[in-house]
Amino acid sequence: MPEIILETKGLTKSYPMSGGKELSVLEDINIQVREGEFVSILGPSGAGKSTLLRILVGLTTPSKGEVLYHGIPLPKAYPKIAMVFQSFALFPWLTVLENVELGLKSQGLSDDVAREKSVRMLDIVGLDGFEDAYPRELSGGMRQRVGIARAIVVEPEILFMDEPFSALDILTADNLRGELLDLWIKKKMPIKSIIFVTHNIEEAAFLSDRAIVLSHNPGRVKADFFIDLPHERDKNSREFKHTVDRIFTILTRPTKEVSFLLEKERYQFLPHVKIGAIAGLIEMVHDKGDRVDISILASDLSMEVDDIFPLIEASVFLGFGEIREGDFIITDMGRQFSEADTLKKKELFRTTALNNIQLLKQIMHVLQTTSKHRMSEDFFLEILGNHFTPDEAWNQLETAIDWGRYAELFAYDYDSGELYLEEEEVVEK
């Protein structure tokens, strides 16, 4: 796994207010940023995104907690970082070249070396020929190119960007996003990680590999997840739109409804098989001495191996069996299941399903934490839609409903399309 460059531990920030009260802006922020990550930080206005960024770069001190670079806390650490601001923050009395050279000279580089590096960097960001211009002579997009050149010329390990494109018109912002990505992906700049604050969901979905969503008042990490789409991302593709919808859902729903998404990411593919068929298979293999060759089993049942495989896969997921050297072997749990009466079977199934089946765990978590202990199937289909096609999302949910009802974990109201807990299943918190 790539090295952790930056880490925060229990970061908390509050500001004094009138009347001796405190405004709690950030609370218990624990994040790790590894080499190679392009991380977006999102959250509603006032969630503390800029405050977090300022703490990470050492411009603001936290009220509690610490920021570590390569394991060394600020201010003892001297991280190699640079920042790009929304407002460009160029010195108006310096030329484009002088603005870029400044950081290098303050690092003690000679005039010649600083000039050579700066000219090369201006060329990389498309400002060849504008070295002697003054910021006021440039468009907003060109000024931000200078801002980017000035930040990356010092070869920071982490580049921090605070809404760098939000003051630009749509087309210019889009161009600059594409160019930033080009520099990053093609490693035209020696930066190990980018931390990017934005309001813009589509921008985060387009640029970053990981999104950290802050909640508001106080700012806590509501979700921290990977955006697993290859670059170049097509904004019209289904996957991209799903990613945008997903971030939107996380931003707009209460924390408790999205908390189970934090566990997420790897979704099991549930084989579409009925419990009766799983039970039949386990009992049959138990009768044959708990171990069978899968191809012999298939021919005994006059089935193809491909047809029997979903049943075997489901049994393995549920902990009733395992596959070894082409054989299907019943586990202790599988033996107990095959010998149990109906009531005991349901009980065993309930235990193993909750331990092993992610989707059932998530459904139960949602039903336990929502106030009415009911949730529309559409909610789960929406989540599953981030991982499966619409048809497959429905198949997955249908299988989970079948298994969940057999285990008497929850019930399903066919009229309203809602999953709900029956009274005895409600766990008081």
Ligand SMILES: Nc1ncnc2c1ncn2[C@@H]1O[C@H](COP(=O)(O)OP(=O)(O)OP(=O)(O)O)[C@@H](O)[C@H]1O
């Ligand atoms: N120096 C300060 N003194 C008092 N309160 C502050 C100070 N700096 C920030 N705040 C408050 O902290 C909260 C978070 O501000 P911050 O600018 O970090 O949020 P943000 O998520 O970046 O917002 P936006 O998206 O609107 O830029 C706000 O309520 C702000 O008023």
